[in-house]
């Protein structure tokens with residue numbers, strides 16, 4: 001579905017922004033109605049014998065494959081983390097006494113699920129308190145205590161993105177190469193459109209030409225305006241996009257940016273400039289600065305959150321590719337060590353596979 005988003009520059013190829021913008025290209029979306037089929041229906045062959053009337057039978061329609069609900073996709077998406085965590089915990093929660101050996105094993109399990117030391121220590125302390133308070137004796141009762149602890153820890157990250165206070169609400173996306181920024185923009189555009197909001201995309205990843213083209217092609221197919229430039233720099237594209245959005249009374253602007261590593265200081269400076277220029281185009285904007293994180297990087301996600309937060313002042317996170325990893329526990333590490341609202345999580349490549357983060361659903365999908 002997102003095959004056109006496939007690309008990939010190497011991080012070291014990332015150059016400073018190009019100069020000399022060529023004129024703005026704009027893709028709006030006249031969706032072509034599909035042309036009517038020209039296939040002729042097959043003529044039935046003439047029967048040689050008149051058959052006896054058969055009893056009326058209602059033809060059985062082949063069942064269309066049922067679309068999975070979000071809960072099912074979330075569960076399927078988190079299966080790797082659940083398998084790892086669940087299998088280890090199943091042993092612990094099997095029964096027997098709650099003792100120090102059990103707590104020690106629990107500590108190992110939490111650490112190997114990429115929760116990090118501070119979150120693991122916090123959870124152990126919290127679980128111990130719950131055990132004492134509830135007077136729990138048997139290991140089988142520990143599961144609920146841990147679920148409650150984890151939910152309480154990550155619940156503060158559940159702050160849904162509210163775009164209602166601004167028109168346009170400008171959302172800027174940042175992240176390292178291949179984290180899923182461009183893909184997430186497509187999914188977010190769909191998400192906001194489904195809420196009846198108008199969306200405009202700023203093809204601010206001017207480093208990778210394919211990113212611009214992919215975004216424009218996607219915009220055409222999905223009736224979303226894309227503002228792009230041949231060459232030019234990211235800040236200029238975002239500036240033009242915001243002016244266009246203001247003139248057209250658009251609800252949401254999604255600004256893409258090129259991937260960069262936090263260690264590439266000149267590129268971090270460049271993205272700071274993009275943010276400043278957005279504020280010039282529309283004072284107070286961007287209203288949301290999102291870091292897109294690939295869940296596969298586990299504990300490294302924390303380093304990225306800290307670095308991008310220092311550079312840009314993050315207001316939200318998107319955690320993608322939870323379906324491909326057993327490192328879903330990193331959410332607990334973020335919650336404990338550097339909390340930034342987790343706006344959306346991605347559990348697949350489909351358009352519907354990005355949804356607002358709900359702590360309770362996440363924990364249920366992880367444990368049950």
Ligand SMILES: Nc1nc2c(ncn2[C@@H]2O[C@H](COP(=O)(O)OP(=O)(O)OP(=O)(O)O)[C@@H](O)[C@H]2O)c(=O)[nH]1
Pocket residue numbers: 002005006007008009175176177178179180181182183184205208211258259260292320321322323324346347348349353
């Ligand atoms: N399985 C899975 N794949 C995903 C998810 N989100 C994104 N991807 C894939 O990750 C790859 C990279 O995504 P992009 O959106 O191109 O990443 P990007 O951050 O824009 O990359 P750069 O432009 O290089 O910085 C694509 O093949 C996506 O289809 C997800 O939630 N699950």
